[in-house]
Amino acid sequence: PRLRGCSMWAYTVGFTVLPHVGGFLGWFLNRKEIPAWYEKLKKPSWCPSRRVFPVAWTMLYTGMGYASYLVWNDLGGCSSKAIVPLGLYGAQLRESPTVCVCVLQALVDILCLDGLAVGTLCSWYRINRVAALLLLPYLGWLAMATCLTIRIWRDNPEHKPGKSD
Template sequence: MPVPVSALGAILLPHIGGWAGSFLVRKHYSSWYMTLKKPKWTPPKYAFGTIWTVLYSSMGFASYIVYKEGGGFQGKAALPLAVYGANLAFNWAWTPLFFGYHSFKWSVIDGLLLMVTAAFSGSLFYKVDEKAGLMLIPYLAWLGLGSSFAFYIYQENDKAIK
């Protein structure tokens, strides 16, 4: 029997990991994070919440479109949604790796896997519904910025933290 998916549920799903991760960010932001050497192009603190809210919402809605247009988990949407699920897992893992474990190396590796699965998701979404695939482009752009940010921090701070 097909599992019904609502647009609201699909939109809220990506936010779950973001909300959970925000507790780690709050715990470490003012202490540990502020001691790190960061690039001059570091986005301001206030931008992250707004940007992630928009990105998570558009990712979720794109997944809903794919689910609906691709015949659900039993149709041609099955593979795109599975890759999207893997992408969410990598997305949700990044914050605990970086802020919880202070592991720059693993957050960079996770970021690369995150970008690969996001690009693959976007490509697969596009094959089901062009608009859904295009909706992931801002997410990919933000991940590119975030990955370069994490790599900079890894290069500049990893030896000092250990």
């Protein structure tokens, strides 16, 4: 059964805000570690400016959060039918803020995240197509980030295992 009234709005806001909370906590806990090693890396000219990231993630997290609400609502809440679709979503949200100390670890992490995000999209498509479509900007961002990570890994051999930092 679909929710109505005030409880619908509370759940909608809660689900939409949830990824922002995780993203903020991840940034806050790791804000001093990330720039130090990342800034030293050779990056391609098409690497987005650091100023783009907060804007991009705000939009992406809002769409993802609202989409998760749509799926949750269509499945009637936290039922057994919600375990896989929302479990995949939760797993990729957990993977997202990982701080990596080497480029290879970052590459492995983003490839895992890609798989979880595609799995989430596929599982949501059968439940709510609007929710699945709301994930497409996120998958586009991940595709760019994956290409960027591969390029950085390739162009920074001194940060590969077996090389001294």
